[in-house]
Amino acid sequence: QVPLVESGGGSVQAGGSLRLSCAASGFTYSTYCMGWFRQGPGRERERVATISRYNSIFYAGSVEGRFTISQDNAKNTLYLQMNSLKTEDTAMYYCARGRGGYCTTSLADYNSWGQGTQVTVSS
Numbered sequence: 001q002v003p004l005v006e007s008g009g010g011s012v013q014a015g016g017s018l019r020l021s022c023a024a025s026g027f028t029y030s031t032y033c034m035g036w037f038r039q040g041p042g043r044e045r046e047r048v049a050t051i052s053r054y055n056s057i058f059y060a061g062s063v064e065g066r067f068t069i070s071q072d073n074a075k076n077t078l079y080l081q082m083n084s085l086k087t088e089d090t091a092m093y094y095c096a097r098g099r100g101g102y103c104t105t106s107l108a109d110y111n112s113w114g115q116g117t118q119v120t121v122s123s
Helices: none
Strands: 002-005 009-012 018-024 034-039 046-051 058-061 069-070 079-083 091-098 110-113 119-123
Touching: 002 091, 018 034, 018 091, 018 119, 034 069, 034 079, 046 069, 046 079, 058 069
Parallel strands: 009 119
Antiparallel strands: 002 018, 018 079, 034 046, 034 091, 046 058, 069 079, 091 110, 091 119
């Protein structure tokens, strides 16, 4: 495991925007699958967006068109730009690193997790 540190969460009104960041050290971002997951109250953790080492990007259907995942390899930082936020986006958001370069749905294929950053969207 490697340390991943998220930041950028907060409280925002519906329709607003937030940008999450995930900083890491000790490995090269571009050689691993990196992604964002979230867990809302009483819900299972779900994959929000991932980017593989081959720059293949996945978005959950619920966020496609509103969220954008990106990474700055020089800074070893992963981002999640979240626009047009909805109340149902309220959750703890986690950054994760995959075991390899490909991205999957299974949480078991991600072996490093951040501590999470809370996003709260009010109506």
